Amino acid sequence: MMKEHEQVKQILQEEMLKAQEACKQIEEQVRRFPNPFEAELEELKDRYAQMQAGTQRLSVENVQLREKLQDQEEAFDEEKRQLEDQIRVAHHILQQAMRGNNANSCHVC
DSSP, rough: HHHHHHHHHHHHHHHHHHHHHHHHHHHHHHHSSTTTTHHHHHHHHHHHHHHHHHHHHHHHHHHHHHHHHHHHHHHHHHHHHHHHHHHHHHHHEEEEEEHHHHHHSOOOO
């Protein structure tokens, strides 16, 4: 019985070694398989790079538009200030003309 037990044990060890070797071979084959998501991953990387470039472009465009808006607001404020100055001068001239007309008017007539 002991001898049979040793034989079974020996057979089981040999089978275990065969199974381990088969497992190693399968692992090697699996490692050599192409990544099934590699193409999708590359596509996503490309799309991400495009989105980053688009975001960068929009950021630069946004800064340019903000600067343009600020320049236009400054020009508008300057034009408004000049027009207000012209109105003040015109108002002053009209007041002087009205005073002059009142001084020259005939009170006797």
